[in-house]
Each structure stands twice: as structure tokens, then as C-alpha cells.
Amino acid sequence: MKKRVFLLILSIVLPVSLVFSQSIENIAPGIWKIVFGAPEKYLPTDFKEPPLSEPLKTLGHVDRPPFDLKTIQFRKAAGGIIAQLPVDTAERFYGFGLQTNAFEQRGMRREIRISSWVSGNLGFGHASMPFYISSRGYGVLVNTARNTVFYMASKGKLDTARFERANNDSQKIALTTVDLYGKQHTPSNEVSIVVNGTEGMVLYVFGGPSMREVVQRYNLFSGGGAMPPLWGLGFKYRTKATFTDKQVAAIANYFRDNKIPCDMIGLEPGWQTHSYSCSFAWNKKNFPDPDAFISSINAKQFKLNLWEHAYTHPSSPLFDSIVKYSCDYTVWTGAVPDFITAGAQNLFGNYHETTFVKKGITAFKLDESDAADYLVADLEWSFPDIARFPSGIDGIQMRQLFGTLYNKTMIDLYRKNNKRTWFDVRSSYLFAAPSPAVLYSDMYSHADFVRMTVNSGFAGVNWSPELRETNNEADLIRRLQTITLSAQMVVNGWYLDLPPWLQYEVNKNARQELLPNHKQLEEKARKLINLRMSLLPYLYSAFARYYFEGIPPVRALVLDYADDVNVMKIDDQYMLGESILCAPFIDSASTRTVYFPKGTWYDFNTNKKYEGGRSYKITMSIDEIPMFIKDNTILPLANPEQFITSETVLQVTCHIYGKPVQPLQLFEDNSFNYDYTKGIYNRLQLSWDGRKGSVTRKGNYKGRLYNINKWQVVAS
Structure with a gap:
């Protein structure tokens, strides 16, 4: 591949003039790498899969950068690096990973930090990423594990001409704080990026020419999209944390006896002798014969998934050996393995392979790798930013990378054994597209779940809007519909004795009091799970396109209909594969507005026809699923x-x-x-x-x- 290198000499007005070099290199079809200063020892690219080079070549031909990369200005600031990129006033921005509260990103300040809870609209989250996509058909990624701040055309530069014009305008006095503080007073034609704690910055620019092709290039550069086993696209049920082997078996029998499809059963923390931090040892009181239990569940054709996190309790068989490969702080008194080191990878991996993978455990749920809530000072349960790890990485960088490194260590055990798997993971970061895993969280707003589903397609991750808490029957079924139309269909009963369609009130569920109409609700649940199983050929083929072509199976309408200005702000509808438009009904609603892009669309329930390019107010009973099929399908x-x-x-x-x-x-x-x-x-x-x-x-x-x-x- 021909490399094109340019040197840009930047003069910075400081007491002493400093000079830094900028290199620009075309590293893959439609992908450019820009390096300024001295990159750090560990970068996210060090832990990614090799790119799928041949599929990258088949995308739309891009022989030049999407904009003049020499117009990117870098400067060294106190403690870090600042990059400034010119943008036009019509550009819209999307991405930044699995964002919860925002869809369009122009005018925002985004602070990229992995965090266990989203407070406000700062950009924190389980899979917050320094990667955004422009409506002009390009993407910008900052290859760093440092905390990164983006000013997305949110701050206007001093312009004397504009000041003179404004000086001639009559002033209107603001009478509300919304008017005073909530408006963007100075327009901006610049995106600014700040990375602190570094002597250099590495950017990747992904060309399109369309936004969808930007996402494809990113996913293929990451190693291709995740390819789940067919059973991973079926139905998963997670049992109550305190259940014994007999209680888990009873739930398994419930599904089989009542002809409700179920492929995987998950065990929550109580399977271990100690879970915060983890012993990774079977609790023999609840599971006296683990091998026999695994065999009996597998014999019923269930796949078993075990909950854990990586913080290793002193009682664990792993503790003594893994301490020297751990950081200098604990989490819940447990050692924190440094998964950059071969020692931690091998010890942790070999133990899990021998004790679980080879014994018939099909997958894991990897919890608590998303750091503490940054905005609640007395809930700082994670390792601190000042932590030091044997590899030399610090706590700030490891917070961003920990989930990815942990996921990779565990998933590689299945690749090694040529067994496909499908994990639940709590955290992820850049270049995660190849990971056979689905993200989840403890946040529980249905609207947030849907927005995260929409945003997941920009990030190369899968999102699971699991069913757990419900307010009423309509809320129960509407949430079940949403998970039917997502990357994973899972009900998490970690504090429920009974499946929620038998009793959704937690206290009554604990007393095993059945709802008066539990059989009717059970039938509605069965119908939706059966629909999910019917969709398997369609879903599996959509994920194959994810792997081979980089097309996300779940994605925002703007990726398919970028020329339609009406979809630019839609964050509560999404495409599932090429031909299904999903429009979830949120918070027990029976009516909502649905916008249909160009073409003709059909209601899956009634076959009613809708002409595209306009919005409709649609009413659906809870027996109807909000799924619309594209014409010519x-x-x-x-x-x-x-x-x-x-x-x-x-x-x-x-x-x-x-x-x-x-x-x-x-x-x-x-x-x-x-x-x-x-x-x-x-x-x-x-x-x-x-x-x-x-x-x-x-x-x-x-x-x-x-x-x-x-x-x-x-x-x-």
C-alpha cells in the first residue's frame, strides 16, 4: 500500500517556540492515520483484531481523504494535546459509543469516560468511545485510552467582524435561565479534541463516502462484526441469584414443560462461594455436584452462562498466583488482574478453561468492568485513577480498557477451543465489533434502552435492552417486544423467583403469588419468543453481513437514509437488518408517531400499507408488535x-x-x-x-x- 506522508510544521506562540511533526498515512482503503508528537506505549489498536482487508477493498472507492487532513491543527497544551478540525455549519454528528441521553452530537461537549452510571448528559457510559461520524461522510477516531474531551462545534472563536455586526444589533434581555444559558450564542465551525496526560495524539479518519460506509470501514478495520452462534440469537433467561441447583432445574423444566423456547440459562452471583469479590469456586451448598448439574442442564439442551467479575477474592484458588500480576489497589478486597500481562491472561484463562469451559459452560456474564459512578463521591468502588499496574499502564487508561481486555481474555478461551459463544459484558471500548458479546446495564428507562439500541450501530457494539422490572402488564409486553427486536432477547430474573409474566410485582413474586391472568400473559410471552425463533434465519444472515461487510444488524435510520432530512433526529426507531423497521412503543403506550422513509412499508401484524416520506399516528394493541416490513422483501x-x-x-x-x-x-x-x-x-x-x-x-x-x-x- 502506497504511503503518503506529509509534514506540517506548527509554530506555537509560547515563551519558547516549540516544533512538532505531524505525519499522515493512508493505512487501508479509505482509512488515514494522523500522528502528532510521541504516542503513548499502550493504545487501543494494540489490543484489536487484524482488519478484514479484502472486504475493505470492496467498499466504495475512496482515493483521497474526505477533507484536507493538513487543515487539522495540533498544539501542545499544559498536560496534553489539543486538535482542532474545521467543520461546516451544516454538518451533523453522531456516535461517541453507546450514548444514553443524546443522539445528535453537534453543540455538545462529550467527555469520554467509562462509567457504571450515566448521570446527566456528559458522555459517560458503559461503552463511551472517542469516535464520531459526520453527516458529510467521514469518521474521526482518537486512538487513546486517556480521558478525551470533544467540543462538537460548541464553542465559537473570537471573530472581530462578527463582534462588530453584533454590536449594531439591538439587545433582547433574557428573562429565563433557559434563554440565558440554554442557547448557543456563538456559532462554531470547529471541532476541538483534548487529550490530557500525553505527549502525542493519534487520529484515524475513516472515509465514506456515505455514513453507512464509514461505519462499515470502522467495523472491518476492527476485524469484522460479531458472528454469534445461532442459539445466541434465541431466548436467554437468567435465574435468581440465590437459586440452588434444584431451583434452576425447576425453571428449566418450566420452559420445556410449557413449550416456551429457551436456549440459555444464566446463573447469577450465588453459584460462587464469594461473589464481591469473586472466588470463581462453586458454592457446594447450592450446587453440591457442579459437574452433574452442568450435565443435567446440558442434557435438556440448555447452554449455561455463569456470572462473574474479574476482581479476585483472597479465598479464590487464583488469588495467590495472580497477585503479582495485579494492580496496587483492590476492589471489594479483591486483586485486580492486569490483563495486558501474559501472566494474568494465562493464569486467569487457564483456570477458567479447565474449570468451566471444558466442563460444559458455554458463556459468561462479565460484570462490574465499567468503573464506578464518577459523579457520586461515596460510591467509588472501582480502582482509582492513581492505581499502578504491572504492565506500566495507569488507572486512568485501565478504566477505559479494562472491560475490553477482560472480555478478550475470556472470549479467546472459546476461540482456542473452536467453540462459538455469546457473552454478556458490562463494558466495552474501541474496536469491539468482532467480540461475540452483548452489552447490558443497571439503568432501566425504556426510552434510554431504545436510544442506546439506535446508537449501538455507530459504535461496533451490540446492546441488550433486557427485561427485568416492569410497572404493569402493558409495560411488560412492550418491553418484551423491544427485546424481541434487538441483538439479544434476554429476561434477567436475578431477584425474581418466577418469570415476570407470571408476576411482575417484586414482593408478590417473592411470595410466588401468581397474577390472576398469568396464563394469558404467559401466552403473550410465548408468542413473542416464538416470533424471535421464527426470525432466526433473517437475524443470522444479518449478523453474517455484519461480519463480512461491517453492516450493523441494528442501526439508526440515518445510516440507511442519509439523504432524508426527516430521519436526522429520529432516536426511537431503527432498522433491524435490511428490511425491518422497528418503532417500539415506550412506557405502556398504545399510540405513537412513526416516520417511514422513502418507499412502501407494511405493518407486520395487519399487512396495512404505508407510503414512505411521511409520518403516521399509529395505534397498536399490546398483542401487536411494532415491526414494519420494507417493500420488495x-x-x-x-x-x-x-x-x-x-x-x-x-x-x-x-x-x-x-x-x-x-x-x-x-x-x-x-x-x-x-x-x-x-x-x-x-x-x-x-x-x-x-x-x-x-x-x-x-x-x-x-x-x-x-x-x-x-x-x-x-x-x-
């Missing part, structure tokens, strides 16, 4: 299975919406291993000529995942 729906095994063959009916119909490609492989990375898979081309359907299967996978049995015209 083949929607493959499978007969719902109770669970997925390596022998499962899905029986598929192809539903036809509109005409003419675009061909659909399904992805087929052994979803229990990583052989797809070696090219062992099939692609099924599904086509409809207006009268009949056809299937063309190409590839070298000898097995079969789908039988295409029927073709059904739903809307024309």
Missing part, C-alpha cells in the same frame, strides 16, 4: 424450535412483500464453531419471479441449516 420465517442444537435444520417459509422482490441471501454454516473464518459456509440465494420461488445454494459447507418449504405472498 423476502422475509424468511422459520417454524419456531424450542432450542437450537448442532443438528437443527430450520423449516422456512418465505413471506413475499410487494413486487418486484429483491433476492435474499441466507447464511448457512456450523454455527457452533469458528469454521466460517476458514471459508466453510454456504450462501443461499432466495429469489421470487412473481409466481414461484427458487433457491440456489453455493459453498463448501456439507451440512444444512435451512429447508425452504413454502413461499407465501403476504402483500402485493
